[in-house]
Amino acid sequence: MVALAVFMTNLDLWIVNVAFDDLTHSFPGSSLAHVSWVLNAYAVTLGALLVVAGRAGDRYGHRRVFLVGTAVFTLASLACALAPTLDVLIGARVVQAAGAALQLPSSLALLVAGVEVGDRVRATRAWAAVGGIAAATGPVLGGLLVEASWRWVFLVNLPIGVLGVVAGRRVLPHPQAHPRTALPDPVAAVLAVLGIGSLVAGLLQGPAWGWTSAGTLTLFALALVSSAVVVRRCLTQPVPLVEPSLVRARGFARANAALFVFSIAFAIMLVSNALWCQQVWGYGPLLTGLAMVPGPALVPITTIASRRLVERVGPGALATVGSLLFGLGFVWRATVSSIEPNYLVDLLPAMVIGGIGVGLALGTLMAAGTTSLPTASAATGSALLNASRQVASGVGVAVLVTILTSWSPPSAPDAYRASWWVAAGLSLAAAVGAAFLHASHRSGQVAVREVHLARAR
Template sequence: MAQPRSGGSGATLGSLSWVLNAYAITFGALLVVAGRTGDRIGRRPVFLAGISVFTLASLGCALAPNLETLVVARVVQAVGASAQIPTSLALLLATVPAERRTRATRSWAAVGGLAAAAGPVVGGLLVEVDWRWVFAVNVPIGIAALVAGRSVLPKPAARETGPLPDLLGALLVISSVAALSGALVQAPDWGWTSGRTVLLLTVAAIGGAGFVLRSLRHAYPLFELHLLRLPRFGAANAGSLVFGVAFAIMLLSNVLWFQEVWQWSALRTGVALAPGPALVPIVTLLTARAAQRFGHGPLVAAGGLLFTGGMVWRVCFASVTPDYVRDLLPSQLLTGAGTGLALGTLVAAGVHALPQHRAATGSALVNSVRQISATIGVAVLVAVVGSHVGAASHHDFRSVWCVAAVLGLATSAFGVHLSRGGGSGQAVSATSKEPEADAQAPANAS
């Protein structure tokens, strides 16, 4: 399989992880800024601008001559994506009545699951030709989306006023998460007590502490931490964090297991991985009425348990001798069903805990947490199995699968918390920074 090269040599898993993490870190840090920008100047123009930037950056990725250039292009790509995600959900919610917003939000999340199902197969086919086609294929799709969007997207009025969120806070998040990820990825080679590892961990701690302080004191913080005091919003974000780490570990470990341990091709790996993601939109849509009837909590709890079951299956039955039907397929079905129950429901629970005019900002917060958690998940996996995954033992993979299983149980616990909070949720006042109960949240929340 062709890979981008750095300094004339093949890239290791540690260096290639930055192709994922540079995107995820930037994406997660800028989601709130983009969401608030959409709330303020209009969701439609911000969404269309995001498509334009993402499409141009995809072309840059496809033409990248080396790994370093590819990482930079991925950062720009993340800027464009960060403008699309929160505004796309806000545009959707602007077109549906209040009583249909839970179904609309979960359907929106299901589209991502459908893309995830097709992604491994299409990506594997493209990589068999050249890895550059994975990015080049976005260009005609982006152009078509831009043309269609200009014609059909609604034009809801912008309602937010005032300055944009704290941009220095965004830089602190980027530096903190990047330093933490770098420490986890490089520590197996540098040593956990080496000066460079300690320095990165120190930068991560200082950046994180500085971000929290600015968020508490700034008039327009990047993350409005007071929103986390809303029980349902806080629980949904915490659930998204732990589930995101587990999901990233599961997904990347399966790819590495197929390609590095079983020595399967990229295309064969993509086909083998498809059943799990394919279940996500199916389960999401089939359980729409259950979400309306029972609320978010029970579905999140059940999803976490199913996901845990899938990871425990890997721990018990995975073998270095290829046996897809016994090893991965049952695990894929369990984790796919669990993701279908938990992922979109956590997004819905978080977004619906806020008033409608904060829809883009609220969805940005939830998705930002998910992206940061994905970065942490990738870094944890690389730290456990090492940069040279081919030398990783079966024991190392079992260790990360156990971590993912425990995080699945933690997701279920947050689902139980959401259940205890009731099915309706709470909203935050549009004019005050203090959370308040709102018995009419289902009708008013976005």
């Protein structure tokens, strides 16, 4: 039941990308920037609430929080499917993301609690593999559903969600709750949503309003002020949203920075490929989904095949190579792409190169960040890394839409090529950041020891 529910929330990240073009036609008069909030609202909300939701599971019980999260996600999916307007759809996506945030951290805790100690490593790997399965099946399933209507992208969640809640009440274990567990600063979490949302809104509205207009500058100022207040509260609150000790662990900070930049490029890749296939090549949703399968399918295969390689060359070297390969996929598209459909020469090689790159880099950066922390902080660090990925996804979609809408005519082929060059540059930046992971390995261990000593005092 846990794996099925997690599959549902991971699947949602992939199938909505295929529905993006159909959404732009379903709400006439809505700009590309407005429609992009269907993706951005989900990513920003999920990223900002993951840490708080994880601690809520510790405090109120992971079983209770997981079931509530699944119910909220399912009901919000129904609201998305029935949404009469784009604004209602975006609002429902915010609620859907809140449900996913409650569900995801508690799902792993329940899975670990429900198996024998000797089987926990295997169970954890299976939990992680669910994301890979969703990535491989999501584009095709999304294409099939969108052929009928984009509303089916959300309706498909209903039977899974209902089954998860009904069966979960009977079979899920009851891990002990810890009522005295303090929740992270909720004010900082709200301000984080406000700050990130303002940044994304500023990027999206800049081309339409003007980069020096009062509205755009106000959004950027709001993002800056909100971020500053979040940082200050993290330094002064007894239970901060982000523990300062995590930032002082240089291995974690560097891995998180590289992951953030890499994830911006990753979001650009996902949405740009789906839009290119449908808007430039004229593919239907199903053909678009099939065209996107090779890249996601190679990610789990590459990740598993390279698990011994990381021990030989180190996480820094492997993540650097992966980031460079990912960037090479963008360079290929920017130089080879043609408005005439030529999948075997244009998109397929880029998907293969990029999929291998993601398989080498993404999991390695996540693991490098988590393992650089003391055991007591690993869960919080993992939540922060996943939150960083979600926030970066929102920024990536905003960057792509900004580039596409800044061109004339909108979404011209040259605009896509410009976005791929930007993504290639981001991939190179991630590679540079990953290269420092090897150099920071020993210093990261020193930082971990310092955290231990600080806690002992």
